[in-house]
Amino acid sequence: MQMHSDEIIVATHGRSTTEITSEIQSIVARSGTSAGLCNVFIHHTSASLILCENADPTVRSDLERFVSDLVPDGDARFAHVDEGPDDMPAHVRSILTQVSVSIPISGGRCSLGTWQGLYLWEHRHAAHQRRITVTVLGE
Amino acid sequence: MQMHSDEIIVATHGRSTTEITSEIQSIVARSGTSAGLCNVFIHHTSASLILCENADPTVRSDLERFVSDLVPDGDARFAHVDEGPDDMPAHVRSILTQVSVSIPISGGRCSLGTWQGLYLWEHRHAAHQRRITVTVLGE
Amino acid sequence: MQMHSDEIIVATHGRSTTEITSEIQSIVARSGTSAGLCNVFIHHTSASLILCENADPTVRSDLERFVSDLVPDGDARFAHVDEGPDDMPAHVRSILTQVSVSIPISGGRCSLGTWQGLYLWEHRHAAHQRRITVTVLGE
8 A cells, every 4th residue: 555645726716606626636646646536635623624516516505505505704793803704604604515635546547436526615805825735545 | 545435225115214334344255355445325315314323222213203393293394295294394303313324334244233234224214125236446 | 454453541521522633643653654535433322523614613512412302311211221311312323423434645744624633522421431443445
């Protein structure tokens, strides 16, 4: 077994989802690993990762609406407002989703389902540079 | 270290939980791995995985009731209704739970807590065939 | 590649968060692994793990308030009340967060973001002993 590690920086445009599936598949391909496990980890507490339906963009706008209602910006219950009304909601949204996702590798690629895409979900309204580490373990 | 990979197909009966602990334990046993990590990954966006209390089935019916209220079928906020009123709720429920779970292996078995069982949670009302990949890394 | 496994027991003081970052970093350091993946797994269904902002404790009190409102103790919808009004809410809170978290290792340490700390979140009101397994894979 071998290990390979790589890093990507994703420039977000504020609250939205950015598909990173092809970047991850490229790292797995370059690693030369045909079978194993690929871990994707985001080094932040106000952006997160989701494996989401990748065919109809409405799924992601519906998801955004649902989560915005569940964790409202400017919620009076939140005391942590240092960076504005979307500061604490971003942390909650991150905790209710994923910071670390492991995907099996088969045939030299992340073996995703037909409708699965991997997305970075920026939870802050401002644009950010988000750092992601990809760790590939396998043979 | 060695790697072993296997796949299972679970036939669900519509929205419900199906315990898959024994299937996963069998794959780990067959792999001959005594210590390491077992990753379980579901290749879908409208079914997911949970590690849940495995003694009292009421825990899972309470959980179903809670999540059904949190993400109601037919919610008028959802625009993605191609496959019916449970389509978008299934995606949200998947994202709020797990698609990928890693469990330590010790003594040739997944080292679960006394009350932990691994369940596939079907979020659609119709029965489906769900594909799961199990990746075992260890020695 | 090599594998290393260790266990820690955390004594909680009832519903609250306990930072375990330094315990995990110590295990990774002792393993002698410079690059790879560290999995942290909690063997329980009423306590969980979160990667949370580690600078302002208000983030965690806001998070507690949010989740307590979302999943109220004593909710009349819950039938599983064997161990009291916080029994079923503890299971739901566990399922909405993480039982297993994998973190990349770089330079002999878990490569966390500047503001990321790993916390055990006790969801029961009573104090408990919580068992965590740390699995380190790498070189």
